[in-house]
Amino acid sequence: MDYDDGNIFARILRGEIPCKKVFEDEHTLAFHDINPQTPIHVLVIPKGAYISMDDFSTKASDAEIAGFVRAIGKVARDLGALEGGYRILSNNGPNAHQDVQHLHIHIFAGKNLGRMIKPADK
């Protein structure tokens, strides 16, 4: 699958639609999810055109990967999520119900998140 630069996060990166930004640097943007599932629900995305973790982990530069991982940690820290704890999650592909075809990491925090995800039907 080729990257579709009409996806919603590509449009946010180009400034065509607004977001509630919490962090930005050379390689990474983080913003509040428009439909938060927890009191704190932030998305962290690489600025490069990567569909998925597979795409990112195989094609991104070491600087992009390091910057992205460090940004996830910093955003969670700056959100005040360290003491109570937080969960990071990334949906990749159809079985994971990835809706936006630009790699993104969800940060969930601000309440007891329960134990992992509910077991899927076997």
Ligand code: AMP
């Ligand atoms: P996923 O199922 O992992 O692809 O999740 C996509 C996430 O993007 C969902 O949690 C949506 O609420 C979120 N989302 C979609 N459009 C926007 C937007 N314009 N700004 C912020 N978050 C968005």
